[in-house]
Amino acid sequence: MKRRPYFLIFALIFGYAFFYVPIASMIFYSFNKSRLATVWGGFSTEWYGKLLDNQQVLDAAWLSLRIAFVSATVATILGTMAGMALARFARFRGRTLFSGLVSAPLVMPEVITGISLVLFFIALNGMIGWPTRGFTTITLAHITFSLSYVTVVVQSRLASMDRAVEEAAMDLGSKPLRVLFDVTLPIIAPAIIAGWLLSFTLSLDDVVITAFTNGPGSTTLPLYIFSKVRLGVTPDMNALATIIVVLVGSGVAIAGWIMHRADKKRERDVQMAIAANK
Amino acid sequence: MDVDTKPPGSESGDKPWLDQKAKPFIRIDGVTKKFGEFTAVDNVSLDIFKGELFALLGGSGCGKTTLLRMLAGFETPTAGRLFLDGQDMTELPPYERPANMMFQSYALFPHMTVEKNVGYGLKHEALTDAQRKDRVKELLDLVQLTPLAGRKPHQLSGGQRQRVALARALAKRPKVLLLDEPLGALDKKLREQTQFELINIQYKLGVTFIVVTHDQEEAMTLATRIAVMDRGLIRQIGTPTEIYEFPRTRFVADFIGSINIFDGEVKSVAKNKVTVAAPALGADVIVEHTGTMPAPGAKVSIAVRPEKIAIERKEPGADATGNTIAGKVIDLGYFGKDSLYRVKLPSGTMVRVNAVNSRRADENERVAVWEDNVWLTFAPSSVIILTE
């Protein structure tokens, strides 16, 4: 007795409209000729052109990308290690504290992380003269919160991985470290890549922690946008937001599609192999 | 084939399907179920009578589970009607049908105790709390789970879960109980014991049971009648004996148990006796046959079950009755209680012979061993002619 779940379909339509109507409206108004951001004054792409002349925006974007790249890379290395430690080493001293430390940044309100990091950096600078507030402190802060996300992704991939493959490699004579590089890392590579991408976008997106840990002259793109948005909606902000949303959105959509296709291909291959065996 | 010739009436209490006037309790009338292009159940008609323990037997994808799910109301037939006790229930949703199901996975509610699971269906019955309690108690007694009433499903063994599922499905006193692979998840020893418990409970309550299974032994021990299904079609309906001893098609003969099948041509037909030339056997085979006689010259298959062939090292005397052929033992499988021989005939054909090791003997004293020349004999009444 299959019935169409009309209520659920309605809920989905409403939910996705809720998700996407504001973004669509923002993209639409980014092509508005009028200086008044919410009154339609004809089609124009002039705001996009103006953005390219805005040195402040370009500098902020470049800084954000550099921070995101460095922090994502370091966070991925550290997070992969932490994920392996949690998924593979059942018992070691301080494991409970460790797993608590890893999951805490996931739920910790950002204002708390932000204020504690900035006070820590100031204190540290007072003692050893390092780090200077700016690129360094923002990057260190971003690594710290991103590594938790990488850990979760890697840990769950490792948990679902067939342990026998590693045991087979050891049985065939590989030492644990060799097993790690020959077998484990290649198998969890998709999770590591996903972790890197996640860290990269989280860093690129962060406002609060960056606002606390930044220094003079180190304005990231989100901080720039934040300061502008406080003053209200403007057409050039619409244009900037549109560029970012479209870039990130299509990047994620393409990555998702590629992964989905790989999965589908695998499934088909498996099915064909089974059929061929019959 | 006494079942075909016996007049209806005298034994129809036991075998209502022989009674022309008996009213079927469940009538499946020309039911078809298609999933897109795929036909899962293909124009199946079937009558099941009150108090039967009916088995739908077949391999995976044969349509047996789809048929059961249509009876439960989880699928709607693409064509055809379903009747229960004279009432058309084709369009009835599952929650309005007087049929309950025992799921293959048991589908016990993990967040409810045994007691709550069993009592769940009674929430919808017009009963007082006391009556409800009594009913649950009665069912837990029936499946001997009263001491475990407060446990959750994950605290039970596989066999106990199976009994909770049974009690839960019986709680609403359904007119018919549908069982999807009821013993599939149990290990071999437990399965045997549970089979008989199931039969006892069915006998005690008199509820009509429809069992879906892929396990022929299970179907044979449990069922009053079996429907053998293949690719959405019913190939044969009959009692376990009929299905095993008198299969009507090559598929049924091959599917149920183990059998040797040879191609042949009818040479001559006498009263109850058919002579079939079987080139693979290098001899003419005499078959005792009743019912419709095949015409001389007709292409048929003849089939003999391995346990109905006797194997001997010395040639039987000329006075021996039955069909005799010579061959050589190629393979020998020793199972303890019996042995399986694979005997090669001069034509190259392999014949499987199953012999009970009724005498205690060591390896050198066996009836036959590898490379032995042996004689195989089987009675004309043991041979089946398959015309399809």
Place this chain on the structure above:
Amino acid sequence: MAALAPAPQAVQGDESHLPKAHSWRQWLDREAWRKTIIAIPYLWLLFFFIAPFLIVLAISAGTSQVGIPPVIWKSTFPFGTLDNYVFLTQDDIYWQGYLNSLRNAAISTFFALLIGYPMALGIARASSTWRNVLLLLVILPFWTSFLLRVYAWIGLLGNTSWFNRGLTSILATFFPFWVTGDHIQMMNTNFAVVLGIVYSYLPFMILPLYATLEKLDRTLDEAAMDLGSKPWEVFRDITLPLSLPGIIAGAMLVFIPATGEYVIPSLMGRGDSPMIGRVLADEFFQNRDWPVASAVAVALLAVLVIPIMIYNFFQAREARRSAS
């Protein structure tokens, strides 16, 4: 290997059952590599997560001063003071801030659940092709800039936007006794804050709910239906109770960060009754009062300890269940 292992949960890398290493090479192969893998991220987190928090704790016990650093501690035992915490209870702005935060977070969590649950259920029940598309559409906003999504709503809520005007005229048509004029003041209200939080954190509600709902065994629904339950009774008796872990995970993932939310109240909220995240930031950036800002942070964490513990408890229980 399993036979030699002293405990059943011995895993790869755990080689404590092997005899002690004799050479440094053996030591490297057997122990050092795994010690390194544990130690590096461990030390990082101790240094950049625990140490900063201890410093906040210390500063919250200090006294504000004009100078560098803008904080001073007592020179005599016990070196600190609880004055800052006492101060939090005296000024309305703080406890009002906490109450505002908790109330807005609770309301937002409720609406996120109300919108997210049917969506998660709809996705879990969709065909596998649709499911992937629908999931991607939920994850997509989660990856794109949080700030810009808030910004997009600011564009819609403004008094001159098509959304505000349209909604006003619809409401004015049906409820003329309630709504008049050509616009409703939406920006800089609690309504805007709640809307912004629901919008931003909805994926955090949907994803854990989806994960729970998708794992549910559909034959349980069939069993309940077979035993006489109508579809909505099946939902009430089976789906809803079994999805409780997902509801709690989703609710906590919305409630906890929403309580400390800073960006949304700063951009969309009322200036006169700020949420606590904004109070903390103002204390730090505008007043440059480190001790009070630190005390606000410590108190906020104390308020959130209970929901965080609930979340961790359910996560651990789920992990145990899926492991067994």
